[in-house]
Amino acid sequence: MFDMVYKQYYRGLYAFASQYVAETETEEIVQDVMMWLWENRLVLVPEMSLKSLLFTMVKNKCLNNITHNQIK
DSSP states (O other), X not given: OHHHHHXXXXXXXXXXXXXXXXXXXXXXXHHHHHHHHHHTTTTOOTTSXXXXXXXXXXXXXXXXXXXXHHHO
C-alpha cells in the first residue's frame, strides 16, 4: 500500500514543493511527509482525502521552512 501511495504522489508533491523551496530542501520535505504518513497510517480517517492531506502538509512544511530560513 505505501509503495503505491509513494509512487502515485511523490512526483507531484516534489514538483509542488519545488515551487516554494530550493531543490536541496524539496526532497527532504516530501520524504518527511511520506514518513509521517507511514508512521500515522493507522490513525488516518478513511473518509479524508489523502491527496489533499499530502499536498497541504507539503505546503505547510515549505512555508515553515521559508519562515525558518528568513529568521536565520
